[in-house]
Amino acid sequence: MTFVGVEFAANEGLAIVSVNWLTPRKKVFWPDSKKQSCYEKLLKNHTIPDEDSWQLYPIQRCFFNTDTYEKARQKLKKAELTSDLQSDESDSELLQSRKVRARKRPISESSDSDDLADTIALVSDLDANTARANKDFEKIESSIPRSINLPSPRTPLCENSDAPVDTNSSISELVRSPIPEILGSSKARNLILGIPGSSKVRSPIPETLSGSLTSGSSFSTPKINRSSTLRENSALESNDKLLSSIFYVREQNKLIISLLTQIINKQSSENAHDILEEIPHLPINNEEDFTILENYLESDDNLKKLVNYLQKLGGKDAISKVNIILKKILTNELASGYNYFGKRPGKKPFSTLRLNDAITPKVDQGICDNIILEPQYIVRPTFINPTNSSGSSDVDFNYDTDSSEIFIPDILNSVFNEYPTLPEKNNSLKDQLRHWAVTTSVSHSSVTSLLHILSPYYPNELPLDCRTLLRTPTHMVAKKLNSGEYSHIGFEKSCIQILERLSDIPDNLEIAFNIDGIPLFKSSSLQLWPILAQIKNIKSSPFAVGIFCGKTKPYPLQVYLEDFLKEFNSLLQSGLQFQNKNYSIELHSFICDAPARSFLKCVKSHTGYSSCEKCTDGGEYFNGRMIFLSTNKPLRTDTTFLQQLDEDHHLDVSPLINLPIGMVSQFPIDYMHNCLGIMRKLLNSWISGKLPTRLGSVNVKLLSDVLVSLKKHIPVEFNRKPRTLSELPRWKATEFRTFILYLGPVVLKKFLNIAVYEHFLLFHVGVTILISETHLVTFGVDQVGSLLKLFVDHCVAIYGKEFLIYNIHTICHLHKDVQKFGVIDNFSAFPFENYLSSLKRMVKSTINPLQEIYNRIHELNSCASIITTAKNYLETKFEHSNGPLHDNIQNKNIKQFKKLIIKNITVNMYIF
Known part of the structure; x- marks a missing residue:
């Protein structure tokens, strides 16, 4: 085996290595042991390198190679003390072949x-x-x-x-x-x-x-x-x-x-010592010291002294210089009382101060000359700045900014433009992190890891645990039911948090409730039954009043509704106290689907006899289903319901009778489940129903192709684009709504029989009128009722008796609910269904899902004002960065975005 003398790259020295340690690319493996004895043992044994633990080091050349370790030591010592080293000519050959070559002597003694x-x-x-x-x-x-x-x-x-x-x-x-x-x-x-x-x-x-x-x-x-x-x-x-x-x-x-560096540093420290002795201690934290500084700067000589001192503070560019200067001179508490122009209430102008003259280029040899920034240092603002009537920006003072203008004299102005989307309130880093955590549904472990990274840089502002940051509740009060647990969040508390976000509040608040069940997991029978509420006469989102979690429906119903009924009855009598004003509470309605309505009212479900909630039609069992053939039976009233005159309709006494509510009139038919369920049934009849209404497979394929071809013409206001009929079992409610109101009359005309098509148009026209206030005024509610009754009556002739199930029958009663509540969107379950989906997404573990949802709701409520404030101002998304710019905005402080959001208005750009 061979020992090789090598010289490491970058003047790292000489060493002896085994030929086994060399690589063909002028690198050598080196053992991870730091002991000389271990190194010599590995070297003498010619140990094969462990590529996982040994380090690779680059080498410059190989000087010698020999067969024994003692000779290698002697040659290494000689190489360190003399210049008798091997040339570079054989280095690459040795690295490639790892063969021993005899070193050539400088002078041979063989001959003259x-x-x-x-x-x-x-x-x-x-x-x-x-x-x-x-x-x-x-x-x-x-x-x-x-x-x-x-x-x-x-x-x-x-x-x-x-x-x-x-x-x-x-x-x-x-x-x-x-x-x-x-x-x-x-x-x-x-x-x-x-x-x-x-x-x-x-x-x-x-x-x-x-x-x-x-x-x-x-x-x-x-x-x-x-x-x-x-x-x-x-x-x-x-x-x-x-x-x-x-x-x-x-x-x-x-x-x-x-020597020169020492002299310059000494002169700089002497100058800094002189200026610091004449002005108050920096950074200044009160108005008195700030006045002393301003008086000191009245002298031009003193102003120049300060400028010379500020030049020594450093900064890689003009923007960072301004930030460093402001942080050095003023504390954030004092700076918060100023903005650049001083046109906002409670703010003083910074532009008129002598300190501003020391920062901007008004003094000869100041730190900010009229120099154009290099392109790599130009950081343009992300948002369009709000402006006053004169067109100048007037945003609160904040010196932690990355925004800039192109010219240096305007940099200080841009320093004041940190949060243009929130001009009335500058959210702290803590609030911004809370807002990010609750709106993105990031896990608690991820938030805690982020806090551990940021906390050393903000020791007095950020906690180390996300539960402190998000104000997670430490305990939850829950009561046991036969089939699960119920936790009452509270109507008054949740309602006040909604009102805190609003500026215009009516004297009376109309409240609609929704109770429905959703499965939490696919592999478990665990389900959620929340009590949701929404203020109908103001624009607001639903909120949770109470939550039940169990393996079946909440039972007993009286215990489930006990806390809710007690609190809401009290508010109905005394009103809601908010900001020293009392607001009256009115019950608008209970908006639920048919199974939930029958459960709450303790009446027969939609598959039983006498199950219609609006009339006394007893129904008929036909071909494996309950059908309702009549549309002219006597109507039920709130009085007859309380008296329980139809014993076949009632199963028990509902706990809701303790509320001042009409058990018939204030339980409207939800059109999301009713009308859109009918549209699903019609499509299924055309695709896989009985002849002669069923379409052939070729026509179904052609109809699907037409629907897909319309996808590019659907505007962004529609949440979902059309899909093929092969995916009909997975269509969502919004897709059925788009079909019945917009697409159906256009695409079905060429495929359906004329009688079937005109029958569909009765349904389409009726729903279109009920969804529009303008159409209701023009045609009237009674006219719509006649159209829908005609639609139900003709179903028997076109589709057969078995078509007249509960959903088809109840649509002829829909116009009565429109007479009481207005257009069908006023009592739609769409907002509640969306909120149910968000509750389901809050669950990340099968362990204690009720506790998890309870905590997430409280975390959301704790930063609701931050979320709402952010939504009230202009927001830009998706910066344009992958195409050419117009000549008029090249090299200017202008940015382009693909999406613009102003409150509830969205503008999208898809073509550039």
Whole structure:
């Protein structure tokens, strides 16, 4: 096996390695052990490198190779003390083949001719080395000025001395100091050429060179007599004198630069000390000290002093300079009382202060000259700044900003434009993190990890745990039911949090409720039954009043509704107290689907006899389903319901009778489940129903192609685009709504029988009128009732008796609910269904889902004002960054965005 001597790259030194440790790409593996004994053991045993734990280091060359470790040690020692090293010619071959090659001797003793040939080769090498050294020295010598006047120079050899030196001294005089003696020529060469391991040698320079460095002197290369045989030692000695001189000049350069740096730093510290003694302690935190500073700056001389001091504060560009200056001079508490123009109530103008003159380019040689920023330093604002009537920006003071204008004089103005979307309230970093955490549904562990990263930089502002940041409740009050647990959040508390976000509140609040169940997991029977509420006469989102979680419906119903009924009855009597004003509460309705209505009212479900909630039609069991053939039966009333005159309709007494509510009139038919359920049934009849209404497979395929072709023409206001009929089982309610109101009359005309098509148009026209206030005024509710009854009556002739199920029957009663509540969107379950989906998304674990939802709701409520405020101002999304810019906005402080949101108005751009 072979031991190889290598020189590491970047002057890291010499070492012995095994040939097994070398790689073909001029790198070597090095063991991870730091002990010399372990290294020698691995080396002697030629251990194969462990590529996972051993480190790779680049090498510059291989000097020798030998078969024994003792010989390798001797050669390494010789290489460190002399220049007897192997050339680069065999390095690459050794790395590629890892074969042992015998090192060539400089001088052979075999014959006179061999001796002469080797001598000529050595002289040629020395001549080339000397030429390279001369060239390097000329570069170094030319870079040093011959005469530098130092403000307060010191001799390099007396650097620590306090004795002054003549200020007219020049560089040539400084370098005439005594030169130490060097011990050996080979060591000097190693030291200059940067041979690894040689840096340990610190030999002085010979005295014979003490007079060679004078002003205007130059060095000449020692001449070599090629006609005679040269000895290696004499040639090396001449070459080393030159290299030693270069080394000395380098050291003198370092000393001079160090001396100049000390002088400049001393002058800067003296100037800073003078200015800081004359002004109050920085940063200023009160108005009295700020007035003293302003009075001090009334003098132009003092103003220039401050400018000179501010220049020393640093900053990579003009923007960072302004930020550093403001942070140095003013505390954030004092700065919050100012904005740039001072046109906002309670704000003082910063632009009129003398401190502003010290920052902006109004003083000669100020820190902000009229210089255009380099493109890489121009950071344009993300949002369009709100402006006052004069067109100038007037945003609160904040010096932690990245926004800038193109010209330096306007930078200070842009420093005040941190939060243009929230001009009335600057949210803290803590509030912004809370807003981000609750709106993005990020996990608690991720938020906690982020807080651990940020907390050292904001120790007094950010907590270490996300539960502290998000104000997560520490406990939940819940009561046991037979089938699960119920937790009451509270109607009054949730309603007040909604009102806090509003500016215009009516004197009476109309409240609609929704109770429905949703499964939480696909592989479990666990389900959620929340009590949701919404204020109908103001624009607001639903909110949770209470939540039940269990494996079946909440039972007993009386216990489930107990807390809700007690609190709401109290509010109906006394009203809601908010901001020293009492608001009356009115019950609008209970908006639920058919199964939930029958559960709450304790009546028969939609599959039973006498299950119609609006009339007394008893129904008929036909072909495996309950059908309702009549549309002219007597109607039910609130009074007859309370008296329970139809015993076949009632199962028990509903707890809701304790509320002042009409058990028939205030339980409207939800059109989301009713009308859109009918549209689903019609489509299923056309695709897979009975003849003659069923379409052929070819027509179904053509109809699907037409629907897909309309996708590109559907505007952004529609949440979902049309899909093929093959995905009909997965269509959502909004897709059925789009079909019945817009697409159906257009695409069905060419495919349906004329009778079937016109029957569909009865349904389409009826729903279209009921959804529009304008159409209701034009045609009237009674006219719509007649259309829908005609639709139900003709269903038997077209689709058969089995088509008249509960959903088809109840649509003829829909116009009565429209007479009481207005258009069908006023009592739609769409908002509640959307909120149910958001509740389901809050659950991330099968363990304690009720506790998890309870905590998430309280976290959302705790930062609801931040979310609402952010939505009330202009918002831009999706910056345009992948296409050309118009010539008028090139190199200007303007940005383009793909989406613009102003409150509830959205503008999208898809073509650029």
